[in-house]
Amino acid sequence: MPALQHQTTQPPSDRPREKLLNHGAETLSDIELLAILLRTGSKGIGVIELSRTLVHHFGSLDALLTARPVQLKRFKGLGEAKIAELMAILAICQRVLEHRVKQGNALTSPDSTRQYLQMHFRGQSSEQFACLFLDTRHRVIVLETLFYGTINSAAVYPREILKRALALNASAVILSHNHPSGDPEPSQADIRITRTIKQALELIDIKCLDHMIVGRGQIVSLAERGLLT
Numbered sequence: 001m002p003a004l005q006h007q008t009t010q011p012p013s014d015r016p017r018e019k020l021l022n023h024g025a026e027t028l029s030d031i032e033l034l035a036i037l038l039r040t041g042s043k044g045i046g047v048i049e050l051s052r053t054l055v056h057h058f059g060s061l062d063a064l065l066t067a068r069p070v071q072l073k074r075f076k077g078l079g080e081a082k083i084a085e086l087m088a089i090l091a092i093c094q095r096v097l098e099h100r101v102k103q104g105n106a107l108t109s110p111d112s113t114r115q116y117l118q119m120h121f122r123g124q125s126s127e128q129f130a131c132l133f134l135d136t137r138h139r140v141i142v143l144e145t146l147f148y149g150t151i152n153s154a155a156v157y158p159r160e161i162l163k164r165a166l167a168l169n170a171s172a173v174i175l176s177h178n179h180p181s182g183d184p185e186p187s188q189a190d191i192r193i194t195r196t197i198k199q200a201l202e203l204i205d206i207k208c209l210d211h212m213i214v215g216r217g218q219i220v221s222l223a224e225r226g227l228l229t
Contacts, residue, residue: 016048030061037085042077050077062217065090066123094119102140113174114212114219116143121178121214127154129177131161133170134209141168156193158200165206173201175211184215191227198228 016032025033034051041047054075058064065086072083097116113132120130120143129147132140146161147154154177165173175194179185190213198208210223222228 031055034061034064037089038077038082040077045077047077050075054078062122090122098143117176117212117214117219118217120145121176124178125180126150127152127178127180129154129156129175131164132174132176133165133168134172134174135169136171138172138209141170153189156197158193158197161197162200162204162206165201166204170206172207172209174209176214177211178214182216184213184218184220186211186213186220186222186225186227191222194222194228 016028016036019027019032020036028036031048031051034055035047038047038051041050045053054064055061057075058067069083069087072078072086097112097119100112100116117130117132121128127149128145129149130143130145132143135141144164146164147156149155161173161175175197177190190211194208194211201208208228210221211228213220213222
């Protein structure tokens with residue numbers, strides 16, 4: 001049985017797997033990339049058609065990969081094995097990014113840091129507040145979510161951040177939280193709590209390097225906006 005069902009009438013140059021191998025991933029659409037991952041469709045529906053249905057329903061690969069299993073089971077052709085593969089792809093991406101930021105300097109690899117935070121908050125429907133704790137060379141010790149809130153806000157306690165920073169022997173911290181609305185613009189409350197935390201950390205000689213607010217496909221840095229002081 002061919003790897004991609006119902007695609008035998010296509011010339012080799014139009015088949016997703018052959019296009020990937022011969023021309024690179026950038027030449028493939030989201031639907032074609034998903035078809036390679038799924039490999040087969042089901043009775044009465046080819047893998048390309050299944051992939052197109054999934055991408056159109058969820059709106060993007062991002063939304064598809066962060067969908068809950070119960071949402072995916074509704075689609076004919078998506079059994080437990082394929083759902084597990086989709087979940088594994090997201091987990092692999094998260095671990096690759098985690099490795100990159102832990103190996104490098106969080107300030108000299110801002111793109112990897114932003115991607116890591118974007119992945120960390122992906123698919124969250126409520127507001128969460130996390131801290132990247134860094135060592136003396138600004139390498140990541142750990143990323144921890146410390147506070148959980150509603151869709152609108154999270155109760156943040158500076159004292160808990162200080163206690164965790166001391167326990168981890170951190171020399172610096174990058175604050176981060178998500179805006180489930182998708183708009184990463186900082187509120188006045190965001191700016192106030194950032195300055196409060198920064199001042200508290202300075203009392204124990206720990207630097208607050210930034211506060212990154214994660215929206216849908218975009219991150220706003222308060223340090224870049226000059227809003228830390």
